[in-house]
Amino acid sequence: MNNESMSGWNVQEMLKRGFFTIVFQPVIELKTNRIHGYEALFRGPREIPMVEPAAVFHNRDLLPNNVLLDTDIKCIEKALQLGRHLPENSLLFINVHHLTLKHLSENEIFLRGLLDNLRINPSKIVFEISENTMLTEMIDVRSNVAFLRKMGANFALDDIGLSSAWLQNLLLFEPQFAKVDRTIFSEVEKSKKKKNLLNGLVVLSQTIGLSLIVEGVETEEEFSMIKEIGVQFAQGYFLGIPRELEYWISGAHKEERSFPALLECGEEDC
Numbered sequence: 001m002n003n004e005s006m007s008g009w010n011v012q013e014m015l016k017r018g019f020f021t022i023v024f025q026p027v028i029e030l031k032t033n034r035i036h037g038y039e040a041l042f043r044g045p046r047e048i049p050m051v052e053p054a055a056v057f058h059n060r061d062l063l064p065n066n067v068l069l070d071t072d073i074k075c076i077e078k079a080l081q082l083g084r085h086l087p088e089n090s091l092l093f094i095n096v097h098h099l100t101l102k103h104l105s106e107n108e109i110f111l112r113g114l115l116d117n118l119r120i121n122p123s124k125i126v127f128e129i130s131e132n133t134m135l136t137e138m139i140d141v142r143s144n145v146a147f148l149r150k151m152g153a154n155f156a157l158d159d160i161g162l163s164s165a166w167l168q169n170l171l172l173f174e175p176q177f178a179k180v181d182r183t184i185f186s187e188v189e190k191s192k193k194k195k196n197l198l199n200g201l202v203v204l205s206q207t208i209g210l211s212l213i214v215e216g217v218e219t220e221e222e223f224s225m226i227k228e229i230g231v232q233f234a235q236g237y238f239l240g241i242p243r244e245l246e247y248w249i250s251g252a253h254k255e256e257r258s259f260p261a262l263l264e265c266g267e268e269d270c
Helices: 008-016 053-057 065-083 098-106 108-118 135-140 142-151 166-173 192-208 220-229 245-250
Strands: 021-029 034-043 091-095 125-130 154-160 177-180 211-214
Touching: 021 065, 021 245, 034 065, 065 091, 065 098, 065 108, 091 154, 098 108, 098 125, 098 142, 108 142, 142 154, 142 166, 154 166, 177 192, 192 211, 192 220
Parallel strands: 034 091, 091 125, 125 154, 154 177, 177 211
Antiparallel strands: 021 034
């Protein structure tokens, strides 16, 4: 792919033409096997690698800040527009870039107007901040988090385990949720060290009143082990792959034999 096709202008153009979509992946409460919420995930055309989320939002050299901000805000708007149709008692997890977080906190009227128009209670929203964000940027947006929290929004620290500063970031933001990266627990059933580490994170989360979410659960063995350890929430392909809104609101997931954990629930809203 040449440099021209990787330009910020093309990202904006594809966005304007509707080439971006939002899919949802369930976050499961392990004690009940019920869906506690859904993470809204950005998706672009499969044949264009540069519109993968990591390429768009974490490549500092690809997009100028104004293009990145515009793209992120439109993705958030789309996630909210679609997410309002999900079950009322479920949370909506939305990834947010630190630049967007700052913009939203400085434009209260915009965010309040958007939520009011869509009739979404801010307490339904969980903004996810990547743990890969540089510490200096984390410090800069701390006040932005506090402001949005006053509106009723919740926060999650994403990708715990990918940075050495995760404990400091937990103290900085005091998020309601922390999402553990797959590198911490993959094949946990085969590693005593990983099991002990994950158990320690569970104890820590319980001590400080933090809800722990394990991401990337791909096997029944991993699912059984994290449940045994006492992890509160999980998501991953074993529990449900990212799907478009219609799949989840139609109840089709209740018939999917590939997601046995969800079938155990038996509740209408699981």
